[in-house]
Amino acid sequence: MKQMNLNENWNLCSAPLFWDITFADEVRKKEDEWMKCRLPADVRMPLMENGLIRDPVKADYCFESEWIEQKSWWFLKTFECSEADLDAEVIELVLERLDTDAAVFINGHLLGCQKSVHYPFVKEIKEYIRPGRNELIVRVTTGLEHVDDQQLSQINWAVCREQDNGGKDRSDYRRAFVRRPQYTVGWDWGPRVVTCGITGDVYIRCMSKAAIRQMHVYTSDIREGQAVLSASVCIENLDMLSTRDCSISVSVCRGEKQVASEYRDCLLTSGDNYFDFELKIENPELWWPNGCGGQPLYQVVCSIECEGVRDEHRLKAVGIRKLTLDTARLDDENRKFQIVVNGVPIFCKGGDWIPNDSVYARVTDEKVEYLLKEAAGANFNMLRIWGGGLYESDRFYESCAEKGILVWQDFMFACSAYPDHLESFQELVRKELDYQTKRLGNYACIALFCGSNENHWLFNKYDNPRWNVEFRHERALGLYITNHMTKEIIRHNCPEIPYWNSSPYGGRLPNDDTAGDVHRWHNGYMSQNMEERIEPRLYDQVESKFVSEYGCIGPCCLESTREYMGGHALERSGKIWEMHCNVFERNTVLAGIEKHYLDHVQNLPMEEYLLYGGMVQGHILGYSLEAMRFKEKCYGALFWMYNDTWGENGWTIIDYYLRKKISYYFVKRALSHVKFIIRLEEGNVILMGCNDTLEEVTVTGEWGYVSFDGACRKTAPLTVTIPPATRLCCKKEKLAGEDYKAGIMMYLPGQSCAEGAYLQLEDMKQLRFSKNRVEILSENQKQDQTCIQMTCSGFAHGVYVAGDMECSDNYFDILPGEIKTVYVKNPEGRKLEVRQIL
Template sequence: MNITKLNDFWALHEAPLSWDRQYLSDINRQKEGWYQCKLPVDVRMPLMDAGVIKEPLEGDNSYESQWIEERSWWFVKHFSSSDIRMDADVIELVLEGLDTNSDIFLNDQYIGSHQNVHVPFICEIKRFLVKGDNRLTVRLTSGLEHISIQDLAEIDCAVTAESDFSDSDRGDHRRTMVRRPQYNIGWDWGPRLVSIGITGQALVRTYHKIAIREVGIETKEIKRDGEKNQALLNVMVNAENLNIVDTVDCDLEIVIRKDGKIAAGKTIPNILLTSGTNYINQELLLNEAELWWPAGYGRQPLYQVEITARCKDMVESWPVFHYGIRKISIDTSAMEDETRNFKFIVNEQEIFCKGANWIPNDFIYARVTEEKYHTLLEEAIEANFNMIRIWGGGLYERELFYDLCDEKGLLVWQDFMLACGAYPERQAWFENEIRSEYTYQTKRLRTHSCIALFCGTNENHWIFSNPEFLDRWKIKPSYQNQYGLWIPNVLSKEVVWMNCPYIPYWNSSPYGGKNANDLDCGDAHLWSHGFVSNDI
């Protein structure tokens, strides 16, 4: 795989919201009103640089830029074919973060639309490229404009918003019907500052003959022999044969290193790859294995995992990653007083978890620096944390976040991004978006030793068993109308079981016992018990 990054030298233009993708030629004719930027970017960033708006998080400035969500925003990037392996079998465009509804064009040809910030846009573009200069155009809007009163009626408008409980203007009932960050539409702890932008990297990647599409690794067993450990790992590699008709022969090499020395390795020679995807599982035994522990319980040794496929004169490698050997589970066994445990068990040892919610670091999250991640997570360690919960109203974090949690021994309770409201689960398009999102995120995160648990929602089970909310909305959730709870009760479990059954799953937070916030079972949010949670 060869990668060409397209992060620099973008231009941005503002247009009326009504200018949909049919207005591309009008945008191309614009000579003035362009802002320069680089990725990742939220539209407010170049607008601030140009003095058009003030810093939205100072004073009441957030109100002065709310007009941004009522416009369409057009990003343009020129790049040369000379930067790309044009003779490749497959050439893919990857846009890692599109916030939120988007139309994408290459050389004025419409190549697709995207409506989910939590999963990248990927498109095979070889047929659209030309020799010399190529022009990539992306139209973006908030996505809220597509949601109607009729759409909200399907979920009985059963969505919490700060404006429902006070005279605040924060919140928007349409938010749950758009796969975008929920928090910056306005939450109890922050303003309405709707994000729009290309908030991840843009790149072109090329493949010849084969492509490694995914990798998984699991600690299947740890055996102790005195003071030494022996670990049995299973490595899964999905190798795609790009020839849609012919088979191809391939050698697959797996190497696991520690401190530069090979700890385990295996070559599987002469594998027959059939057209399309090929799933290959291989077990490796590590003698004198060093175990990964949460902070305060031991060290965090990380092994380097290298995976290479060789097909005649073609070599394809998966990006090298680090992995800590550990097994994790949740003990929910019954106790003598008929309450239940809720304990995290790592390497057969109970862990007393200490930490806090992690919310997005900025309402303009595209501008969060790597330095800020390092600082905040180091402060978490200094505060004696060993667990961070990624709150379900925000974002799946960048790879850097999880890498640092691996290094520092911070367990991650990872919410899926559903929070405080009903979701249109009976709409086929929405189910497809959620399934695609969860599949992508579980496959991305499963190799991180810090991932302690996937969790279905933030507070949804509690809300839809709470008389205060049910009376307000005049609804009665049932098996026939679950107001979105089918997603965490069924769909999420299916995806986790398919992609990483060795990572625990929990339906929601809070969840367990009666009314989903029972102190006798599962986890609880202590709003009604005299405590208030702290976010970082």
């Protein structure tokens, strides 16, 4: 198969919205209104390059490009085709992503129309293409213009909007009817930037004799010393009348070494032909989630030769592993919700992932790779792809497989009723789900497919009484898709992958603690009670089996804040600042600073606001993640959210500009693969040891009470052994009558495999700290990094390396007598400054 890339040298112009497909000739006659562009391209990208609009993620510039929604946009390209190319039996044009309502013309012929961004446009073009110069025209609009009030009444206007939460410039009821990225109409964490364009690759593929149309590979068995990969292959005989001889080879390689293969001599009948293979691999290397083991990946290659013509299909991220979702009964009331990999129960830890830019077409592989590298570095073993955005690129899933990051994949439905009573809507969704399950089903990282984000929960009239929407089986408002259609498609395409109807879902009503997953908001950061929003110890009360969403808002660093403010003054009372504050922030950051650190916070300087606000976010996220790991019957904790679509005072731990927030380091420590956690339960101090690895861990440390100045030390040696992949109560004793405003219970390991842990019983501001200064023991430069060793005779809180530096750890506490080692990326060998908050 020959593939011709058509991404380069396009022209773009706008026209009135009413210029529909009948105006293609009028557009072609335009002479001086075209802009050069290359694909993928949102129309804003060439508009920015030509100085016609400013970047919509800065300041309030998103409003400057709202007019884009009221235009039709026309892409034009000419390309050459040779006589040899035209000799192919089948020539297909592929546009991988059209956003959103599109019509495609080639040489004046209307090839077809498409109304979904979530699967490719593919058409046979042999009868329309010619040798020499060819012309391709694509008309795109946002698709919102086709939705009216009468249609919205069919779903009772049941669409979540940020206007209801105070985000007056965000969201749009019409999104529910359009298969476009839902977030682009605005969400609590992002502006209204309604995308439009050709946002994926465009190419022509020329095929003759036979073509590999699909391959699905999964691990069907793992036994002592052997694994079996099952492969199903669809090969199309392109001759509509005749049979053809074809040789098929399926091989499995680990690096350069072939470890299994099978060859067949087959007779292809016209059209699709299906073949099943079982490939036995001796002494297989198993794939494991991050922290549990390695991530060896195999390459599976299907090669065919038909009447002298070859074709090949490669899967590069196949892992040998068995994965199940365990929902076994715990007792009369409760059930598990636990991912099991290769027979080992996994505690899922990580965050929720959203699109990386309001103008998502400009997101690079390098940006995605950096974010995934830092997620793995923060000890994530799972990311949940949120259902209001986009299905990610193939490179994203390959990288997750390489790094051991399991993917909880929502399908793209979020916070809304959907018109699945319409056959046209069902058809769009069926094509989307069929394409995406076939595409994603081969990746080792895929742990679970999920029907939607919060759609079932929204119909729970106890949690959302203002809706009170009535639905029936014949008018399911989107639940037919998640309850029936999606299950049917997964059963056909990849039945080995677990499916869950929605998130949250499970129990008597969605968001029930007794089964499934929960989104912990109303008794957390979205509580009407400010104290509940900023009190981390509330998370000790979690009884949920799997928390897949909850969060805490915190600011970016000063450099990122300046960037997204776009040159405007850094004033917390200004319009631009407020626009870049999450809708749900509502002065909670200041309230958190006042509770945990400072009095009289209203006139706090910006630098202190950013520092202490980051510390509060980090403290709440770190404490809450530890609280959920501590719970024996909680099997996963994913916080909202990991990454940003623009710069804001918001939920994330890495900002839009790829700078780590203070909270990143708290999360990294909380999710350590070997972790000790201390909590107080019913008057007992409990030391919990968490070991995510496949190796037994033995640690000897110091256990007991120590004062903040280090002078009073009532401790004793304690050796604990934690079996592989286990959470274990290592020590339990009655709380002694010590002064816990002047000291802490702690466990300080003597080995470097685990951080120390301590029990804090009062808010930070209520503790009586001594003025303990951190002592630098050594500072050594090796190649491009500096290694700093430090200690403190007493307790030091919030110790950090100042400046915009890449550190192995930062904003940490040092326990009395602890020696802390930090590595800082420092290629210039600059002198580093270590500071501390308390």
